[in-house]
Amino acid sequence: MGGPLQGIRVVEIGTLIAAPFAARLMAEFGADVIKIEAPETGDPLRKWRKLHEGTSLWWYLQSRNKKSVCVNLKSADGVEIVKRLAADADVVIENLRPGALEKLGLGWDVLHAINPKLTMVRISGYGQSGPYRDRPGFGAIGEAMGGIRYTTGEVDGAPARVGVSLGDSLASLHGVIGALMSLLRVKTGQGKGQVVDVSLVESVFNLMESLVPEYDLLGHVRERSGGALPGIAPSNTYRTEDDGYVVIAGNSDPIFKRLMHLIGRPDLADDPALAHNDGRAKQCAMLDQAITAWTSHHATEDVLAALERAEVPAGRIYSVADIVADPHYQARDMLLQTQLPGGAPVKMPGIVPKLSDTPGEVRWQGPSLGEHTGSVLSELGFANEDIERLRREGAVQ
Known part of the structure; x- marks a missing residue:
């Protein structure tokens, strides 16, 4: 039996963390995820953190179950390919600067006209509107402005961060939740597709519990408290x-x-x-x-x-050493043994959440750059000679 998202096609137009993590979660539960990458370089995440034989180990995790299609979005043919993909897609997930897709001719108005049932998840630093809309925003800035950095750290120390890209991952989770709610609306015939507007700042802010009413009504500013949980003891x-x-x-x-x-x-x-x-x-x-x-x-x-x-x-x-050695992690299939393309054995994190009837699965690790370009274009109806022409002209790789 396939995953609960089998039959859902997702087009990912994003790099690094927020949009790719959201798409990965959907891919693990059966969605057909087509990742659009730039020719030659691809997603910069391919070279982030620790590398094995030139490729990021994070890449193999973040992009598992995805198809890599290299498209030059600066070419008219490349833009047309994305339009054809969107025409048959259920979800487009992107995390470019607001307005960037519009400049390419791939904005919401264009894609919605092509496919009224399409859901578009747009993840950005500050959202698609507001005075900060056009500012560049990374997860670290979302954590700072969302309030969590101010409350994290020792009482007499500087604001601290957790050791992972928390702001991006929180935005990814909100993006997936919004996509599933929109898909439910479409699939049950309640309406057309819609935009899911996710801000990194707001995704962090959404976790900040009673921070605002405590300040507004009581004038209380929650400060850093080290390892304690303020107001909850012991x-x-x-x-x-x-x-x-x-x-x-x-x-x-x-x-x-x-x-x-x-x-x-x-x-x-x-x-x-x-x-x-x-x-x-x-x-x-x-x-x-x-x-x-x-x-x-x-x-x-x-x-x-x-x-x-x-x-x-x-x-x-x-520590990570404790996690890998822990029998509970092992019993819960949270440490999956797999192989990299060269044959090197490696453990990867398992899948969350655990579904009793339609669990997620890892079908393959992150693909090589442009590995699925030919097969996906063939599925779209491009003849072999057309694909070769697009390759010669630099529209695809």
Whole structure:
């Protein structure tokens, strides 16, 4: 049985992270994803981060299950090829600067007229409207303006970032959600295709919980808090005797009581002022000191074992080495053994989410540049002599 998106055709006109990650997620669940790449260079992601025999390992992951078609969008024939692809597509995903596709003659008005059922996911730094529309925007800027960088880091330190391209990935997830909602509307006959306008800034901002009403009504500005979770206690990172760290989330009322009894503080477990989160939040520093007084006298594994017996959520902070060695990751098929084109064995992340009847799958790793140009053009009805002419004239590779 094919994936739940089998029969859905997606045209990806994007580079690097946001649009390609969104298209990858759809490809893993059965969508036929055709990635448009520029001749000669292709997606710059092919050369990002760590390389193996000249190709990025990230590329093989980010572009799995996709077809690579090299098209010169500066040529009239190249633009016409994309129009023909869009005429039979369900979704176009792009992350160019706003207005760039319009300059190529591939804007929403043009593609919507060709295919009224088409959904167009447009991912950009600031969105397709507003005074910042034309500014260049990367995920890092989205994280900064979306509010998450200001609240991340040590209390007395500079704003920090997480070690991955979080802003881009959040925009990708919002793009996929919007695409699926639009597809549902089209497939159930409720309307035509539409534009899904995704901003990197807004995708980050959408995760910022009660940040705005706290400021607007109470004048409260949420600041950096290190490993703690402001206003929710106790929840923090605690040092152990062997210089390790454990994350403990003892912030529900019954869990808090179990945690306090475990660490030998029944007085805190039975204190009416600490019975609920609002009271605990006022004394979070005291609670963290009490927990640290216990964890700092026990080895990491002993702390985790005791917390598990007490049914208190806790965990070590994993490195990638910990992840690869973990039996739960392995049991959940989150470490897939595969091969690169040259035959080198390599592990890749598994697929999320897990669907019981129509799970996602990896059919192939990221393709070579232009690997599917000929086959896709043939599917569009181009004769062999026409494909050769397009190659000679530089419209395709």
